[in-house]
Amino acid sequence: MNNSIVSETALEKHRLPGDLAMWFFILAELTVFAILFIGFAVAEQLNAEMFIEGKAKLHQIAGLMNTLTLITSSFFVALALNAMHTGDGKKSAKLLVVAKLVASIYIVVKLWEYLSLFEQDIDIETNTFFTLYFLITFFHLMHILLGMVILTFIAVKANKNEYNASNISGFESGASYWHMVDMLWIILFPLIYVI
Amino acid sequence: MAYGRYALDNTLPANLCDLTPMQTLYSNNKNTLSWLWLMILTIISSFIGLVINNKALLIGAVLFIVFLKGQQIIDTFMELAQAPKFWRRLLLGYVTVLPIIICLIYVL
Numbered sequence: 001m002n003n004s005i006v007s008e009t010a011l012e013k014h015r016l017p018g019d020l021a022m023w024f025f026i027l028a029e030l031t032v033f034a035i036l037f038i039g040f041a042v043a044e045q046l047n048a049e050m051f052i053e054g055k056a057k058l059h060q061i062a063g064l065m066n067t068l069t070l071i072t073s074s075f076f077v078a079l080a081l082n083a084m085h086t087g088d089g090k091k092s093a094k095l096l097v098v099a100k101l102v103a104s105i106y107i108v109v110k111l112w113e114y115l116s117l118f119e120q121d122i123d124i125e126t127n128t129f130f131t132l133y134f135l136i137t138f139f140h141l142m143h144i145l146l147g148m149v150i151l152t153f154i155a156v157k158a159n160k161n162e163y164n165a166s167n168i169s170g171f172e173s174g175a176s177y178w179h180m181v182d183m184l185w186i187i188l189f190p191l192i193y194v195i
Numbered sequence: 196m197a198y199g200r201y202a203l204d205n206t207l208p209a210n211l212c213d214l215t216p217m218q219t220l221y222s223n224n225k226n227t228l229s230w231l232w233l234m235i236l237t238i239i240s241s242f243i244g245l246v247i248n249n250k251a252l253l254i255g256a257v258l259f260i261v262f263l264k265g266q267q268i269i270d271t272f273m274e275l276a277q278a279p280k281f282w283r284r285l286l287l288g289y290v291t292v293l294p295i296i297i298c299l300i301y302v303l
Contacts, residue, residue: 183290
């Protein structure tokens with residue numbers, strides 16, 4: 001009896017959060033972005049001057065703000081998951097709403113960045129730097145939007161207390177996806193804005 | 196039916212929860228510390244260029260910060276510190292190998 005309790009606890013402790021399928025999806029996403037990041041670095045080495053000029057036209061503070069908002073949003077998602085682990089669905093849903101509100105700052109800043117570049121007659125066809133800039137950041141923005149849809153779905157279910165200790169995998173999968181999107185930006189930001 | 200509605204509107208009883216209040220407090224504190232650490236590292240990586248003039252050193256420092264931040268997200272936010280080692284190593288490998296590859300592309 002005691003042994004089974006111990007082994008159940010050990011299993012719980014070494015459990016992969018969320019569905020296995022979601023983790024394979026996350027790996028696939030990470031691979032796609034890794035190819036884009038490496039492609040960007042190689043293109044920069046081949047067109048050093050163009051990339052220096054291109055980076056100078058970007059708004060570094062906007063990039064910094066976006067990094068801080070995504071980290072903060074991820075933090076609220078982590079708190080929401082903890083609240084759900086204690087069975088407090090209402091609190092969890094509220095924290096997810098805060099996470100989405102913080103993430104919406106990212107979307108506003110990103111759109112403002114795009115518009116300010118368009119006003120300078122800079123678009124995806126300007127040169128290789130801006131082709132890659134728009135391709136990578138817009139692809140990431142699409143992931144943010146998908147993540148927000150997932151967070152909305154989770155928040156609605158959490159608010160109805162549809163998750164419990166034995167049925168929390170969907171919540172964990174959505175949260176892991178969101179953290180992955182945050183992690184990708186953490187690599188993207190220095191690569192495009194800082195280095 | 197009315198009883199069912201009542202049950203849905205309230206939090207789950209303690210025996211259906213998988214974290215005790217103490218465990219939740221510990222986990223929330225850990226998340227808060229990670230968040231603060233990530234914010235500090237982000238600000239450092241944004242302005243490190245003002246302190247380091249050597250391009251290769253700057254790239255190395257910024258990408259090392261990427262690894263530190265990635266490790267925090269993987270272990271604390273994604274909760275992979277307690278997950279099977281294979282998955283933790285796989286994701287830590289990503290935030291280790293990718294910055295090294297990028298660093299080599301820039302430096303070599």
